[in-house]
Amino acid sequence: MLSKLKVIVAFGIGRVIKSNNTNYSEGDIVISPVTPLAEYCAVSSQSIARKIDPNSGISTPEYISLLGVPGFAAWVGIEVIADPKAGSNVFISAAAGGIGMYAEQLAKLKGCRVVGSTG
Template identity: 60%
Template sequence: MGDVVENKEWYVAAYCPEGVPTSDHLKLRTVSLSLASDSIPDNHLAVETLLLSVDPFLRGTITGTVEGLFISQYELNQVLTTFAVVRVIRSKDSNYSVGDLLLNGYGLVAEYSIVPSSHIIRKIDTSNGISLSDYLGSLGVPGFAAWLGIEVLGDPKPGSNVFISAASGAVGMNAGQLAKIRGCRVIGSTGSDDKVRLPFISSTF
């Protein structure tokens, strides 16, 4: 790989206050990105994106208003960010080496990027046979949120009833499975009948 790459990235072209975002709101562009060593600040990494997590919170970041939100709005022309599995291709941090697979908590929705090592959540151990995608699901933020709600806060006892709202979401599906493992009777709700009929929902509850 050369020192300069033609890098594809998704950015916010226009706000979408209502409805489903389209290609009028989110656009793809190609920009030149230097991966040369002197272009990477200390305690930063040059990484290649392998997997991205498309989470519901992203919808709220492109409405153009901060009313009622706990997260910041994107600026126009800003590249989207989300959780990502990345591979290190150059490193300016002695804690990380070329080839390391990492879970990035603030990954750019782009093929390549320069990221602060402080954004890295964890290294990924490839010897355990766990799928990389699981680090964005059951072993990522959705799984952790579900574990916190069921195992730490809820602490349901075997035989008890557990109600899961938004059961078709990533957190809800994990929460329902954790409750069933505990021997609970799990009841889930979704926003539509179509979601109820999804195969992975009917098999979870």
């Protein structure tokens, strides 16, 4: 039974401690959609999405929130699926959640009146 247990993976950010791949150096900060949830782990270079420039002015957590899955899901919902026009009323359920808070702001940027609910 224990042999079937696997480490949970998630979209994450890590710092390279050692690499056999010349594209990655010690200290590089990388983002990967399949990061094992552990203090230390080994990942293949194919699972790394990209390096993060620490001097970009973007805080590291933003890469997995606003620029990650929650931000992308909110963008798809507002920009692609709903496509509200300025002056429209937009209702956001779960407005306090990771996706809802970005969806609210995207709708406001489009000039919409936003109403949100939360549990």
